[in-house]
Amino acid sequence: MSKGHVNRRSAGWVYVIDLPGAQAQRCETCNKRAWVELGRPVEICTCGASLGNPHAERRQISRSGFRTRKEAEFALRSFQADLDKGANPLPATTTVSEWATQWLASERVKALRSSTRRRYEQLMRDWIIPELGSIEARQVRARHVRLMLEQAGAQMAPASVTQLRSVLSSMMASALEAELIDANPVAGVRRPKVDRPDLAVPTAEDLGRLMTAANNTTWAVPVLVSCTTGLRRGEVLGLRWKDIDLENGRLRVAKALQSVRDPEGTTALRLVDPKTDRSRRTVALPKITIERLRLAKREQAERRLQAGAAWHDLDLACDSGDGSPFHPDAFGKATKRLMAEAGLDPKTRLHDCRHAVATMML
Structure with a gap:
């Protein structure tokens, strides 16, 4: 089990835990550190220089806001149990735009019909990326999704808004499978009501x-x-x-x-x-x-x-x-x-x- 402890701070209690197997890279010019997320090394530092090879370094994370010591200790034990089960402790800071690019290039989407893929790309280009693209995937909340759908509803038919919601939900479900997020924010947003058009069925x-x-x-x-x-x-x-x-x-x-x-x-x-x-x-x-x-x-x-x-x-x-x-x-x-x-x-x-x-x- 990962090592951890709780401390008292002025605003309450906090727990601190060592992350097992943490790896980092150091910039060859400015010595800035970059943590390796999800096993993917980083090639270039923010200063533009190359980063060195990944190596083991001690990494600690903390969570605060607990009112009592017991609450902090309980949360610490729960987090340690999740780590032991192989949970990802640090969801990647991937933005919605970055994840959309990866998802559209995935084999799952490539297997869809060409017309379906084009529709997905259009919805990404017209709505999802402009409205949510700059937000980290793990920071997207139901309110963000609801606002986007409300804005889309002012310009698109209800059936198209439903399709937009479905595409975003599928993309975020894949992010959940990849452990980039902890929950699908679209799940908490109701589908817009779609009135079925009167069909002109020929006799x-x-x-x-x-x-x-x-x-x-x-x-x-x-x-x-x-x-x-x-x-x-x-x-x-x-x-x-x-x-x-x-x-x-x-x-x-x-x-x-x-x-x-x-x-x-x-x-x-x-x-x-x-x-x-x-x-x-x-x-x-x-x-x-x-x-x-x-x-x-x-x-x-x-x-x-x-x-x-x-x-x-x-x-x-x-x-x-x-x-x-x-x-x-x-x-x-x-x-x-x-x-x-x-x-x-x-x-x-x-x-x-x-x-x-x-x-x-x-």
Whole structure:
């Protein structure tokens, strides 16, 4: 057990304890000492000179504000017990901005979808770092979080504020795991109330008019698949012929098309895994969809012969004419235009077709 003792001071009692295994570095120019925190040596002193190699030095810390000797002794024993369990006695003086940079570069965040990472980065850049970035992570309190969310609420929709709270909570939860903080300050802040918007769910007649409007256009097949299967936009555009069983009238959702940004900032369309494990599913195809897909496959084979070496061999069921994929945003805009032509409610979105199909399947 670490050595420690209690002393009486004018303002009350204090305990002092020796930290085991403490290491320090000394500046080669000014001899200033820098403690090694979390096993990470420091390279440069505040004066700009190099720091020497880490070496063992005695390090004591104290805690004050105890009214009686018994309170100080009890706190000392509790702290010693935590040290014996391997607790970090000195949370690093890492700021929220510094931790945000580390967290965004972590494998946990890198494993997220590209669009999700971009949203995280945007919330960090627009809110978390400007409002909390200069504060040490261990000093962030619920009041800081609450104030930031209140300010964000004046400029963003409640759903976006909820997302901001969720991102900050995830980041601080990782800081808690890394023993940089003792508690997640976001846990004490209520989620903002989010009023669910009135969905403009299209009827079966609406979907019929939309499919009619899309006939004889580039978007005929993807619109038909969306209106009869309830697949997400990226799932429709990521469908491959090998995922479609026309003989048995079903398809398997195995991939989704998504715009992905690489480390250099360049975006490209990629086939990625579905959004969740539950998204990997088999969907039955109605007769109208089976017949239209058979026709689309024959038409695509003819275009492939004409294109020759210029054909993009991606096995996509919905291609832009030369085998290459449609851009998801272009599909969304085109569908919005077709919905207007078909006389659908202006608030209707492509995603609302999923709700319509689900309702008709009940």
